[in-house]
Ligand SMILES: [Zn+2]
């Protein structure tokens with residue numbers, strides 16, 4: 001599976017980070033000032049955007065692994081995307097199929 005290409009979009013809730021998920025959705029992690037945005041798409045892919053995105057993703061996936069019996073393994077990655085001239089952290093985890 002190739003790495004997602006993130007892009008910034010405007011949403012009703014403010015700026016968000018999305019990617020071409022390959023399903024009918026436009027999963028969007030809405031950027032807010034103090035929090036990391038995330039979306040766990042119905043197709044199983046997860047992404048986070050904002051300061052501490054990778055750390056928040058770690059905690060999220062660890063929690064799921066601890067509480068779910070059928071949690072998949074994920075291919076994971078992290079990077080940055082430029083928003084208004086500043087680098088914003090992004091992290092992603094896609095189920096291994
Ligand atoms: Zn979806």
Ligand SMILES: [Zn+2]
Nearest residue numbers: 021023041043
């Ligand atoms: Zn999807």
